[in-house]
Amino acid sequence: VARAARTGRNPQTGKAIKIAAKTNGKFTPGKALKDLHPKPVKAAAKTPAKKK
Secondary structure, X not given: OXXXXXXXEOOOOOOEEEEOOEEOOOXXXXXXXXXXXXXXXXXXXXXXXXXX
């Protein structure tokens, strides 16, 4: 995942600093991990609450 250059802040001094562009890795679960976790069940549609 490519991340653009940006301006950040030094939390100790509050001074603005430049943060260089960089590339980070992206986690993609493999088949073994997917098999360990059950597939999510779709939630039922929400019904409005009854008024008293």
